[in-house]
Amino acid sequence: MYFLWRHEILVMIGALLLFCQGSVWADGDDLKAQAVAKHNACLGCHAGDKKIVGPSFQDIAKKYAGNPNAKVFLKNKILKGGSGSWGVVPMPANAKMNDADLSILTLWILRGAPTSH
Numbered sequence: 001m002y003f004l005w006r007h008e009i010l011v012m013i014g015a016l017l018l019f020c021q022g023s024v025w026a027d028g029d030d031l032k033a034q035a036v037a038k039h040n041a042c043l044g045c046h047a048g049d050k051k052i053v054g055p056s057f058q059d060i061a062k063k064y065a066g067n068p069n070a071k072v073f074l075k076n077k078i079l080k081g082g083s084g085s086w087g088v089v090p091m092p093a094n095a096k097m098n099d100a101d102l103s104i105l106t107l108w109i110l111r112g113a114p115t116s117h
C-alpha cells in the first residue's frame with residue numbers, strides 16, 4: 001500500500017514535469033518556428049526586422065508586448081487572415097495550418113522572431 005502510494009506520487013511528479021516542459025520555450029524551437037514560417041511562405045511577406053508586404057515580426061512583437069490577448073488574437077489572425085491592424089492590405093488566410101504550427105509561430109513572432117539563440 002505504502003509503495004503504491006509512493007509510486008503514484010512519482011507518476012504525478014513526472015506528469016507535472018512533462019507538462020511544464022511542454023509549456024516552456026525549448027532549445028531548438030526558434031529553428032523549428034523558422035522552418036514552419038518558411039514552409040508556409042510567411043517569409044515572402046514578413047521578415048524579422050523589416051517591413052515587406054506585411055509588418056516585420058519585431059514590429060508585431062513590439063505592438064503586442066504586454067497585451068494578454070495577443071496570443072489568441074494573433075493565432076486566429078494567422079489562421080483567418082484579414083486587415084485593419086497595420087493598414088488596408090490584407091493578410092491571406094492559412095486555413096490549412098494545424099494548431100501546433102500556429103502556436104509555435106505565434107509564440108516565436110511575439111518573441112521578435114529570433115533566427116538563432
Ligand code: HEC
Binds near residue numbers: 041045046086089090
Ligand atoms: C501575401 C502576404 C502575406 C503572407 C504570405 C503572410 N502575411 Fe502576415 N501579414 C500580411 C499583412 C499585409 C499584414 C497586416 C494585416 C493587417 O494590417 O491587419 C500581416 C500581418 C501579420 C501579423 C500581425 C497581425 C495583426 O493583426 O497585427 C502576423 C502575426 C502575421 N502577419 C503572421 C504571418 C504568418 C505566421 C504568416 C505565414 C503563415 C504570414 N503572416 C503570411 C501579409 C502576409
